[in-house]
Amino acid sequence: MPSLVRLYIKTSFVYFIAGFLLLALMALDGWLHIGRWFGVAYISQLHLLVVGWITQLAIGVAYWMFPRFLKTHNPRPRGSDTLAWAVYLCLNAGLVLRLAAEPFHLMTGQSWLAALVALSGVLQAAAAVGFGLLIWARIRPLE
């Protein structure tokens, strides 16, 4: 398993734990009223699980297991390493930025926080497009 794949999968596991930890804290907040932040974090929490955990795991495993290029055709059997790193960075920067900005934006309605939330969406969409470009040519018969 290449090092970047290990990083994708380990990061997805971190989101898996973080998503359910946040869910537990939100449930506790409903009972003990820990803080207002937990009351508005539900959309971010959902995206931690759907994007950070399941989608990132799927991307990492696809990058690892999909048919590789022959070394005679392409010196990089899994495609561009730079693009694979860019996808990883955009996806995770987008997710973390969203988690950091969205609940506070929902609480305060400040415009600069809304701009950060919009930026997080652009980063995640860029990661999706980057992954499509990275993996498309590897969706092919085994040789």
Place this chain on the structure above:
Amino acid sequence: MPATTRVFVKASIVYLILGALLGALLLFSRWLPLGSAVYYVRPAHVQFLIVGWLTQLILGVAWWLFPPLAFRLRGRGYPHGQAQRGSETLFWATFALLNAGVLLYALGEPLHIRTGSGPFGGLVALSSLCLLAAALTFVINMWARIRELGRGQV
């Protein structure tokens, strides 16, 4: 990777990109006012990512990687080639039903919310039936392949 899987996976990646772009549009609308109509893309955003992307990717990869069929076809020995994976026709039916369900829901749900009218509610109900039929055809096709490798291997 068989042709069937390639079609499933490529379709799933198209949905990932579309779903993420719609998500970015929704987040952008929190910063710049894009009009209330932008919220009608939310059902498509969710459906594209959960069913179109994740579910379709899982179905395609399962079809590719699960153990081949082990039972003897009547009078013809063990299945071989593509037949080792089950009925290709049924798998294409799964593909058609799943994508019809996703697209009908993405189209019908916003129209149903906006107009509250019966015909669009019917479209949403039809999309749900398509998704149910997709799930049933997939499970029927794959059930016998969920087995231990090595026993009855061709």
